[in-house]
Amino acid sequence: xxKKNPIKKTTKKRVVAPRKAVKTAPAKATSVKTVVKQKKKxxxxxxxxxxxxxxxxxxxxxxxxxxxxxxPIVKSAVKKAKKKAVTKPAxxxxxxxxxxxxxxxxxxxxxxxxxxxxxxxxFAKTNKPVAPLRERPLSPHLSIYSPQxxxxxxxxxxxxxxxxYIGAFVLAAFIICLGYGEKCFTTWVxxxxxxxxxxxxxxxxxxxxxxxCNGIRHLMWDIGKGFELANVTLSGLIVLFVSLTLTFTTFxxxxxxxxxxxxx
Amino acid sequence: xxxxAPLKKAKGLGSAKDGVGHWWGQRVSAVALIFLxxxxxxxxxxxxxxxxxTAILFLDKPHNAFLMILLICSIFYHGFLGxxxxxxxxxxxxxxxxxxxxxxxxxxxxxxxxxxxxxxxIYLAR
Numbered sequence: 446x447x448k449k450n451p452i453k454k455t456t457k458k459r460v461v462a463p464r465k466a467v468k469t470a471p472a473k474a475t476s477v478k479t480v481v482k483q484k485k486k487x488x489x490x491x492x493x494x495x496x497x498x499x500x501x502x503x504x505x506x507x508x509x510x511x512x513x514x515x516x517p518i519v520k521s522a523v524k525k526a527k528k529k530a531v532t533k534p535a536x537x538x539x540x541x542x543x544x545x546x547x548x549x550x551x552x553x554x555x556x557x558x559x560x561x562x563x564x565x566x567x568f569a570k571t572n573k574p575v576a577p578l579r580e581r582p583l584s585p586h587l588s589i590y591s592p593q594x595x596x597x598x599x600x601x602x603x604x605x606x607x608x609x610y611i612g613a614f615v616l617a618a619f620i621i622c623l624g625y626g627e628k629c630f631t632t633w634v635x636x637x638x639x640x641x642x643x644x645x646x647x648x649x650x651x652x653x654x655x656x657x658c659n660g661i662r663h664l665m666w667d668i669g670k671g672f673e674l675a676n677v678t679l680s681g682l683i684v685l686f687v688s689l690t691l692t693f694t695t696f697x698x699x700x701x702x703x704x705x706x707x708x709x
Numbered sequence: 710x711x712x713x714a715p716l717k718k719a720k721g722l723g724s725a726k727d728g729v730g731h732w733w734g735q736r737v738s739a740v741a742l743i744f745l746x747x748x749x750x751x752x753x754x755x756x757x758x759x760x761x762x763t764a765i766l767f768l769d770k771p772h773n774a775f776l777m778i779l780l781i782c783s784i785f786y787h788g789f790l791g792x793x794x795x796x797x798x799x800x801x802x803x804x805x806x807x808x809x810x811x812x813x814x815x816x817x818x819x820x821x822x823x824x825x826x827x828x829x830x831i832y833l834a835r
Contacts, residue, residue: 617821621823
């Protein structure tokens with residue numbers, strides 16, 4: 446006999462795209478001129494946003510990199526930098542030497558600023574607040590699984606346990622009232638004679654019997670017996686049947702007189 | 710060389726490495742409760758016309774008195790262990806979770822002590 450699929454909704458067939466050939470990284474430009482051109486573009490875009498003073502500084506940077514500049518200050522500075530070691534720049538030539546180090550060919554071309562990912566290193570540099578993560582999706586659980594004997598009995602075991610704990614406080618109050626005299630005790634007994642009390646009592650007794658029977662089932666599992674699915678469903682059905690019969694038997698016995706009156 | 714992330718230690722994430730005592734206590738009290746609840750059902754059936762006099766006469770007998778005390782202790786011990794698991798599973802707001810856990814633990818101890826005292830006092834005043 447074919448077993449019913451517990452999952453309600455039919456899932457669409459996932460179309461997996463064929464694996465593409467792994468692309469190698471594009472050939473990197475190593476010549477100074479191309480690198481310099483890229484730097485120029487960057488600096489030009491920067492200069493467009495920056496203040497005029499900054500733009501002048503940027504322009505002087507680019508000029509020194511490519512050819513001898515028109516301004517005499519720049520020429521002498523460049524000559525000075527060439528004569529001295531690269532690691533020892535004079536104060537006046539701070540801008541130029543930085544331009545020189547920029548002109549050195551870098552191993553890989555950097556990513557454009559627009560597509561920068563936010564990570565720890567950039568956070569330290571930019572000091573901007575990180576955008577909050579969007580709410581992550583959760584796979585469905587209660588909405589897709591139809592109730593089965595295993596799951597329903599399991600949650601019922603938990604539910605009856607909680608109900609029994611609450612009822613235990615009522616039982617404790619019932620016993621405590623004995624010490625406070627006859628009046629206190631009789632009010633409790635009268636409460637349980639009322640329909641509300643009877644419903645409470647019926648519910649608590651069912652919880653007791655059900656939790657007891659299912660608890661024995663749990664202890665059997667703890668020993669290691671009854672794990673096959675057929676045995677699980679069978680024991681579950683036995684538990685339900687036994688607990689219901691015990692509850693109704695208890696109520697039958699305690700309300701014999703009422704039933705006798707109804708029969709007449 | 711320690712590979713554990715400091716944030717994990719600070720937040721207290723990961724396994725608690727504790728809980729086997731909880732598991733065993735739950736099972737042993739469950740076994741005890743099978744017998745005690747069976748006795749309760751039998752005792753309640755003998756106590757059918759329930760009023761003040763019959764209840765006092767019932768607790769005047771020593772075996773009824775101490776079985777009742779054992780029953781109450783087992784119910785609240787087993788019950789609190791179970792409720793602790795349920796609260797830890799479903800409630801994540803810290804004030805609610807810890808408030809309930811501590812409150813219910815104190816309430817259970819209160820109920821156990823009060824009931825034991827009453828039963829002993831009824832027996833001694835027979």
